[in-house]
Amino acid sequence: MRRAGKKQHYHHGDLRAALVDTAVELIAERGVAGFSLAEASRRLGVAVSAPYRHFADRDDLLAAVAVRACEVLNDTVTAESADAHTPTEALVAAARGYVRFGVDQRALFEAAFGGKLDRLRHPELLRATGPLKDAFLGAALALSDGDPDRAGSLALAVATTAHGHAVMAQLGTFGPGPDGAELAVTRAADTTRALLTGRAALPPLPNALHLDTPTP
Structure with a gap:
């Protein structure tokens, strides 16, 4: 670089x-x-x-950066999930990968979430988030007996848990440097496991599959 x-x-x-x-x-x-x-x-x-x-304006370039962020985030989650053999392991791995992206790729994370881009104007962002949403929702559907409302609720809960840990890690909540970053990843995984254990208490969320979940 x-x-x-x-x-x-x-x-x-x-x-x-x-x-x-x-x-x-x-x-x-x-x-x-x-x-x-x-x-x-x-x-x-x-x-x-x-x-x-190449770009109509500043937001158009930021949208291209956000698309790259989606690609890197998806690659990170895919790599983290390579050894996941159950839906539970897949969601825990997705949460780990999401947080790892947040602490390792801060500029891309900020471009994705800090630009306040109009996603209706930039449909390429909606397309770019597709693989990541599929990763969360596919595992959530398997844990929800195929019920889309419960699966959407569960996927959203895991994604927001991961997002929160990533933001808190960037604020230094888990300590400085690589040790703090790794603790954030571990805590996100532990919290996701706890959430999955108690997932029956999550109320279903109609149309959650179509919500703009907290992914770039």
Whole structure:
């Protein structure tokens, strides 16, 4: 990855991908609120008009970053779930992967959740979240005897549990550095197991399968 804070002269190649990379760097340094197309252009050494050949505006570029976030999050959850052989193990692994993404990929996490993008304007975000929602809902359906209302309620509960642990980890709740990050992952897994043990107490949630659950 390019070193933060250094001007990157763009010469040729895929400007769209370079802009996404640079947006991630700037978000890591300054947060979503501090990101601008003008600064991305300056860092790449291109004209301020150049990004508009690929993106209609700032939100359009942020949406592309959020799509990348979805892809990385899904890859992280998939890798974490590789050895899961039961629906319970799959949901616990999904929670672990979600938190691991949150602590390892803070810029992508912020781009996905801090940009307040209009998802009706950016349907690519809805498409990008599909595989991750399927991972949560597939296991939840298996644990809910195929009842979609109970499965939706359970998947939403696990996803929000994971999301909460990721946010708290970023705030330093579980301690600094790698040890704190790993504790957050472990606690998310333990909390998910406890939630699954008591899942019968969760009331069904009609139409939960169609809710915009807390994934990018």
